[in-house]
Structures are given as C-alpha cells and as structure tokens.
C-alpha cells in the first residue's frame with residue numbers, strides 16, 4: 063500500500079503542475095481553444111455533442127470582451143423599510159414586471175445549459191469560466207452554496223440595519239452585482255417555495271440592464287421544468303420566462319455519461335463478501351483495516367499529523383462535532399453520526415469545505431423507513447462531490463445493493479432475510495422518467511421510487527452515478543482545485 067501511496071503522490075504532483083500550466087494558458091483562450099487544448103493533452107475526449115455547444119460559449123466569450131457592466135449603486139436602506147407592505151423600491155420593480163420589462167434588456171445574454179447527468183455540463187461551464195475576459199469580475203458557485211450564502215447574508219443585513227422586516231433583496235442584488243458581473247451556477251434547481259420566491263425577485267434585479275449581471279447556469283432540468291409541481295409555482299413562472307429571455311437555453315444531448323465510462327476502480331467502498339456476517343470478527347477486522355488504510359491515505363501531505371477526537375466546527379453559530387479528524391485532510395464518521403441526526407445542508411457544506419477526505423463507517427442497508435437518513439446522505443455526497451472531496455466507506459453491501467425493501471432487512475440493519483424476492487419488478491419502471499428521459503437503469507428508477515418528489519428521485523439516481531465516479535483513480539488523483 064505504501065508504494066501505492068507514493069505512486070499516487072508523485073503522479074498527483076505531476077498532474078497538479080500540468081494543470082497549473084494548462085490553467086494559465088487557458089486564461090487567454092476562448093472556450094473552443096480551451097477545449098482543443100484539453101483534447102490535445104488527452105484530458106478530454108473529443109465529443110461532437112459538446113463541440114456543437116462550444117460555439118455558443120465562444121460567442122458569449124466574444125460578446126463579453128466588449129461588455130461594459132453598469133455601475134451599480136447601493137440602494138438607500140430607508141426605501142427598503144416596509145411602509146406599505148412592499149418596499150417602494152420593489153413596487154417600482156413589480157410595475158416594470160407587469161408592463162413587460164419595458165425598461166429594456168441586457169444586451170448580452172447568458173447561457174442556461176441543461177442535459178442529463180455526467181454528460182459534461184459542469185466541465186463546459188468551468189471551461190467557459192476560466193476564459194471569462196479579465197476585466198469582468200466573476201463568481202462560480204454550486205447553486206446550493208449560493209442559496210446558503212444568500213440566506214446567511216440576508217440575516218446579517220437585517221441585523222446590521224437593526225430592522226428584521228427590511229426588504230434585503232435589493233441590497234443583496236447590489237452586493238452580488240458589484241462583486242460579480244458573470245455569475246456561474248452549477249446545478250440550478252429550485253425545490254422549495256421560499257427559495258422560489260426569493261430567486262424570482264433577485265434574478266429580476268440581477269438580470270436587469272441596471273444591474274447587468276450575466277448568468278451562466280447548468281441544470282438537469284429545462285427551464286420549463288424548474289420547480290415543477292412546486293407550491294405556488296404560478297408565482298415562479300415569471301422567473302422562468304426571465305431566464306428564457308436573458309439566457310440562451312441549450313440542451314446538451316450527449317448520449318455519453320462520462321462517469322460510467324470504464325476506468326480503474328479503487329476499492330474505496332468496502333463491504334463483506336457474500337455469506338460473511340457484518341459483525342463477525344473477521345469482517346470487523348477487515349473494516350478496521352480498510353478505515354486505517356484510507357485514513358492514512360487521506361492524511362498525507364501538508365497538514366498531516368495525529369488524528370484528533372471530537373474536534374468542532376461552527377455552522378451558523380452552532381457547534382458541529384467531528385468524532386475523529388485531522389484538519390483539513392480527513393474526517394471520520396459512522397453513518398449514524400453523519401446522517402442519523404437532524405442535520406442541514408449547511409452542516410454538510412461546512413464539512414465539505416473543511417475536509418478533503420471522508421471516511422464513512424458502518425453504512426447499514428437502507429430502505430424507505432430511513433428515508434430522512436438517505437436524504438441527508440445524498441446532501442452530504444452532493445456537497446463533497448462539488449468540493450471535489452473524496453470518500454471511503456464501509457457498508458453492509460455495495461451501493462448498488464444497499465437500498466432494499468424494509469421487510470427484507472433484519473433487526474440489526476446489516477443483514478437481509480433473503481435475496482430480494484421481486485427481481486423482475488423493475489420492468490414496471492420501463493416508463494419512468496428517470497429511465498426514459500435521463501437514461502438511468504430500471505433498477506435505479508425502482509430504488510429511487512422510495513421518494514415521492516421528482517427532484518429527490520433524480521438526486522438519488524445522480525448520487526449513485528457520482529459514487530461510481532468518486533470511486534475511480536481519476537477522481538482520487540485529481541488536484542482539488544481542478545473545478546474551481
């Protein structure tokens with residue numbers, strides 16, 4: 063194993079230097095040239111579907127070359143205090159919305175890129191982001207993270223101005239526009255009504271000519287499918303129309319899920335061999351060895367040292383306990399410690415930014431009965447994936463077999479009574495959206511059916527696809543800043 067580690071470290075170093083050089087050269091290029099460079103380096107395959115989209119990216123790059131963003135003033139706080147229910151500032155804005163946005167449109171339209179999982183949307187957005195002309199301030203964020211920051215800042219602003227009813231959205235919009243003319247969101251999605259209403263107002267301001275922000279978003283959904291079946295969706299429709307008006311909507315219809323393309327898989331996910339009981343001495347010893355091996359692997363390089371017990375992180379003023387860790391390299395949790403309690407997306411985002419490697423121990427069989435834990439695990443995985451973090455796990459079974467019917471799980475949650483009885487039942491999932499629209503296996507669609515909500519079903523299927531990618535040598539070896 064030691065040799066293995068040394069080989070990884072050297073290769074990682076070389077690749078890191080190569081990436082730095084590539085990064086520097088891409089700053090001057092347009093997205094087509096940047097793509098060509100990566101193909102020539104052997105880092106990307108030449109994908110004809112992605113190529114078709116590159117010309118739109120390069121057109122936007124060219125328009126941005128001449129773009130002079132407006133000077134954005136900070137709104138007068140007095141105007142944002144509610145006198146008539148809605149702030150005067152926002153009333154003006156609503157009138158503009160009603161009158162069909164007569165105040166004009168932004169001369170440069172952004173891009174809304176949507177398509178199936180793993181087909182390269184994020185990669186294309188990152189290429190574009192690297193090539194944004196230098197005179198324009200830019201920001202690239204995961205959408206979850208953006209919404210978290212928004213809620214946090216909104217709370218701070220109310221405290222700062224000592225007015226809890228202050229209409230903070232114009233202030234938020236001015237801060238965003240002053241700091242970033244080009245705003246890139248990875249995985250744009252809207253799942254709850256509060257976010258939907260906030261976004262509608264915020265984007266109306268940001269994408270107006272007065273604020274001049276250019277939006278680049280990736281999503282798994284077409285704009286018309288955003289927040290589908292959501293509460294008070296009708297109020298969100300103007301936001302969809304606005305996105306369609308202020309961005310070029312592009313569908314990336316590449317049939318390749320690059321995460322599924324065979325690559326050597328490392329054994330980051332451990333589970334017992336068939337017939338071996340999870341709590342047997344042999345298996346527990348093997349689990350300990352696995353945890354030790356991967357802890358040592360992650361705990362290398364700058365910052366490495368002895369592990370600390372019960373370190374704490376602060377999330378929104380609360381303390382989050384990390385049972386075993388070495389900052390910023392590795393953190394260790396049991397599944398129960400990580401997902402068994404009521405944790406928020408903010409907790410998982412904080413963890414993902416504080417540590418690079420995670421060891422999640424003792425993942426039991428999971429069923430509809432512990433849907434909340436599965437939800438939290440998905441949120442955690444999304445956060446780690448987006449931060450380009452790594453995970454190693456010990457579990458009752460391989461991820462593809464871990465999600466089962468509740469009646470098949472024994473009381474200890476680590477053994478099954480029998481093999482799944484309804485082997486053929488996934489046939490009924492032939493017409494499922496996950497299969498027809500997104501190309502997932504019927505078995506994945508069947509397992510995702512533990513969720514009622516479409517967005518959650520999709521997030522589950524995507525998490526399985528991401529776990530596959532996070533178990534590859536490519537993922538483990540890639541420098542962490544590759545996606546930033």
Ligand SMILES: Nc1ncnc2c1ncn2[C@@H]1O[C@H](COP(=O)(O)OP(=O)(O)OP(=O)(O)O)[C@@H](O)[C@H]1O
Pocket residue numbers: 105106107108109112177178179180181182183184185186249280281282320321524
């Ligand atoms: N042309 C390509 N050649 C090789 N690898 C690629 C290519 N396009 C994308 N990839 C790789 O495939 C993986 C998935 O791509 P990416 O994350 O961009 O997909 P995505 O469409 O954003 O997926 P999701 O919707 O799940 O977020 C990444 O590791 C990416 O670097």
